[in-house]
Amino acid sequence: MWRKLLPVCLFASLLVAWPGSPHAGVLPKDSSEQYEITFWDSIKNSTYPGDYEAYLKAYPNGRFVPLAQARLERLRAAASAASTGQAAHPPAAQTQAAPPAPAPTPAPAPAPVPAPAKNAQAPYGTAPTAAATPAKPAAAGVQEIKDCPACPALIALNPGAFTMGNNTDDPSEKPAHHVTIGHPFALAKYAVTVTQWRACVSAGACPQLSNENNSGPNTPVRDVSWDDAQQYLKWLTKISGKSYRLPTEAEWEYAARGGTATRYWWGDTMKKGNANCKDCGDPWHPDAPADVGTFAANPYGFYDMNGGVWEWVSDCWHSSFKNAPADGRSWDEPMCEARVIRGGSWKDDASYMLSSTRFKYDGSVRYSENGFRVARDMK
Template identity: 40%
Template sequence: MGRVLIGVIVLLGLAGIAQAAGVKEQPVVGTVVRDRLRDGTPGPELVVIPAGSFRMGAINGGGDPDEKPVHAVTIPRPFALGRYEVTFAEYDRFCQATGRELPKDGRRWFPFSHWGRDRRPVMNVTWDDAVAYTRWLSEQTGQRYRLPSEAEWEYAARGGIEERYWWGFSVGEKRANCKGCGSTWDNKKTAPAGSFGANPFGLYDTAGNVWEWCQDSWHESYEGAPTDGSAWQGGEDKRRVQRGGSFGSKPRYIRSSARGRGNPDGRYVYLGLRVLREL
């Protein structure tokens, strides 16, 4: 936490100097950014994440083979990441504007399964749906939105912490929504966005609730993975990376380094997204 605060202070100083010199202000770590859509309504809340370096993968041993080898990654520039997972309220607006069918707020094969929309994370969205949503945000705001790379996602989710979870080595109780996290919603349904504490970067629900789509194609290990924070695209495997675990995941799968994957046309109650805006 101390390192984050120091980063805030330094960037605040740089912003003041830049402003005095008539230069465009530098983004301040932890600042909440919210662009306006064309109709004047606010888009998703974003948090400015600093540039920096980290070790990616199963740092503390254990983990699955796909979390290895542990390797150093440098994120070369700040970016803004969704403060929360994209909610139904945000995604429904996109569907209504573009004529898309609204995703179900429960299990698609059970007509009486309605968990609520509004502040709950959107689910039952494919990778293609997620990409379409980021493109719509880009058109609406004039900024560049996209899905985060897997490296950007893990860097932000860790919040500068190298333990299994951003809050420590043990899953504890009522820190997240998973199968065994001790919350009201465990293994039943999603929790409203922001129901648990934020990580040191100010991000909510990076562990549990719903898996989140990333840009990257799936690779079975980190052999040959990029070290500059960019998305690892291409390869024979057409599946896409998912991160963060869900309300139905065991605690080991909501660790900061845990990985998931799925077909880009997959649509599940366990699966949603978080958006990134380039700065």
């Protein structure tokens, strides 16, 4: 079972023993020290050299640099020895090897609509051979960030690592691969609502959308294209003074999993009432998604990342994860037309609610089941 990080508001109140200090101190809230410590905690048992390289790049003068360098040297020595068929020895300075983290098993996911429906009983996905450490939130549903009165509420996420995709089901979700996100970022607690979109329309910065598909003020806005979402993000950036964007596909899955490696964030089997889909339990209506926040939040405090509306992310569509970035950045291509959508919608069945579900849509086309949520960097 993955370890979970306490919310920032609780975590900041704990006494933490600082390396090199004979006494304990109060961990500063939302500080660079906090980000560094939580990043280190998320990778300290990793068997991936890239995790320690990412830490050293992000914190060249950090408190854990000597340990990171020693572990990186040990892992490289082991890899070199393995390639020559010899047993590797740890560096002399490393008196005790860090134990490997247990290998996770990521969720499988069927291809979302408009692809043909798939078997909801697909076998559990398999993970890469080495371990991955899950993301840890800075504020698991407790601390909210509001950059302006009209801005969506955000939740901060700390750096960390996880296994993305699965090796069992749809080819587009293979291979399951290790991703290290080395930067703190914030993601909207809910999908953008009709009311929030209308504020942009009233300001003359966003297009008017179908009233038929956007009648409920607290339902997620839908029938919105990727290009439409860019206009909203531009307006939000202007009124807030912060650089808003869509989440990357890796960031989205990192948040959606909520620190878990199961099929759904709540476990390996569907439980009624955890997602807004046609066979996921009440309340459900065939004509429109439920209001945001109607169903339970995941362990990181995010709502409706399973079902509700498909959510645009920033990445171009690729038919598999082969050669995908391992650092969580957006995977773009020149002249990109098809963009990734994630999460499934209220019109889909439970087989589309898995954390790794993904599909594509033309970025310039509006579709009644597509919406989005916003993100921004925390630096």
